[in-house]
Amino acid sequence: EVQLLESGGGLVQPGGSLRLSCAASGFTFSSFTMGWVRQTPGKGLEWVSVITGNGRNTYYATSVMGRFTISRDNSKNTLYLQMSSLRAEDTAVYFCTKDDVRGGSSDYWGQGTLVTVSS
Amino acid sequence: DIQMTQSPSTLSASVGDRVTITCRASQTINSWLAWYQVKPGKAPKFLIYKASSLESGVPSRFSGSGSGTEFTLTISSLQPDDFATYYCQQYNSYPRTFGQGTKLEIK
Numbered sequence: 001e002v003q004l005l006e007s008g009g010g011l012v013q014p015g016g017s018l019r020l021s022c023a024a025s026g027f028t029f030s031s032f033t034m035g036w037v038r039q040t041p042g043k044g045l046e047w048v049s050v051i052t053g054n055g056r057n058t059y060y061a062t063s064v065m066g067r068f069t070i071s072r073d074n075s076k077n078t079l080y081l082q083m084s085s086l087r088a089e090d091t092a093v094y095f096c097t098k099d100d101v102r103g104g105s106s107d108y109w110g111q112g113t114l115v116t117v118s119s
Numbered sequence: 120d121i122q123m124t125q126s127p128s129t130l131s132a133s134v135g136d137r138v139t140i141t142c143r144a145s146q147t148i149n150s151w152l153a154w155y156q157v158k159p160g161k162a163p164k165f166l167i168y169k170a171s172s173l174e175s176g177v178p179s180r181f182s183g184s185g186s187g188t189e190f191t192l193t194i195s196s197l198q199p200d201d202f203a204t205y206y207c208q209q210y211n212s213y214p215r216t217f218g219q220g221t222k223l224e225i226k
Contacts (some may be wrong), residue, residue, distance in 0.1 A: 037163075038216075044220040045206050046155065050213075059213040062120060100168060104210030105153035107174065109162040 002026040002108045004096045008100070009113030016086050016117070022079040022096030022110060030074040033099035035106065038092035038115075041083050046092070049081065050099070064090075086117045121145050121209050125218035131226040136197045139177075140221045142190045142207035150186045151211035157204045157220070166205075167192065 024034070035050035041043045048098040049070040058070050069082040079096055093114050097106035122145035132138050142152065150170040153162045165174050167183040170190055180195040194201055202225050207218040 039157075043161070044204075045155070045208075045217045047208070047215040047217060050215070059215075060216045095162065100165070102149055102168060104215070105165065105168040105208070106155075106163075107165045107168075109165075111162050 002098065004098060004108055004110035005108045006094065006113040008083045009094065009115045011116045011118065012086055013119050014087060014117055017082070018083040018086065018115060020081040020083070020094055020096075021114060022114070024079065024096075024098070025072075026043045027098070029077040030075045032077045032101070033103075034072060035097045035099065035107070036070065036079075037097055037106070038090075039095070039112070040089075040092045048094070050097075051079070081096075081117070086115075088117050091115060091117045120214055121148060121212060121216050123207055123209055123216050124219040125205075125207060125221050127221060128219065129222045131224045132197055134197050134199060138194050138197060138223065140192045140205055140207075140223075142185075142192070142218050144190075144209055144211075146160045147187045148209040148211035150181075150210060152182060152190050153187070153208045153210065154183055154187045154192045155206045155208065156201075157206060161207075177199075 005023045005027045036048040049057045051070045067085045071080045093112040095112045096110040098108040100107040124143045152170045154167040157163045172182045204220045206220045
């Protein structure tokens with residue numbers, strides 16, 4: 001059974017940093033593109049970033065480019081999102097996602113971790 | 120970035136109704152479109168990929184169609200469990216983008 005378990009969310013001040021983790025199990029982690037999607041309170045889903053299975057290619061939403069860094073450790077079956085220069089508008093529930101084998105869509109999602117940016 | 124626009128934003132319907140949600144892309148995305156169902160406090164559920172292919176385990180009352188820039192999600196006979204918010208997402212190019220969502224409410 002595929003499981004994605006996020007951790008690392010919390011309260012952080014504007015301008016601060018936070019690292020999210022996603023522990024994956026139930027599939028061959030290194031074979032799949034993984035990513036992050038966020039949902040802002042009362043608003044919709046926003047795609048954030050993905051990283052290919054071998055970690056060589058990364059892609060970002062315009063809103064987070066230059067501030068967020070996605071990475072993975074295939075030896076630990078873990079995905080990361082390093083967030084810096086955080087803003088109030090980054091406040092959201094962050095979901096870890098696994099790409100579908102057919103490519104591009106997200107067939108599994110974690111339960112999410114809440115990040116609150118506030119002073 | 121490719122903009123995805125869903126309509127309507129809110130849809131009121133009754134159990135047993137047939138409903139259709141539309142998703143339009145600001146440029147062609149071929150058939151690289153997915154649909155998701157989101158309920159409060161739950162992980163989003165993957166419904167449809169490549170515009171019209173039903174994910175395994177998803178009830179057959181859900182269907183998708185379209186290509187290019189215009190797409191639809193249809194629920195043929197609404198069930199109580201279907202009241203949720205639905206999102207389309209393009210994955211033709213990066214950055215991948217979502218529509219703003221369509222909230223399906225009980226009439």
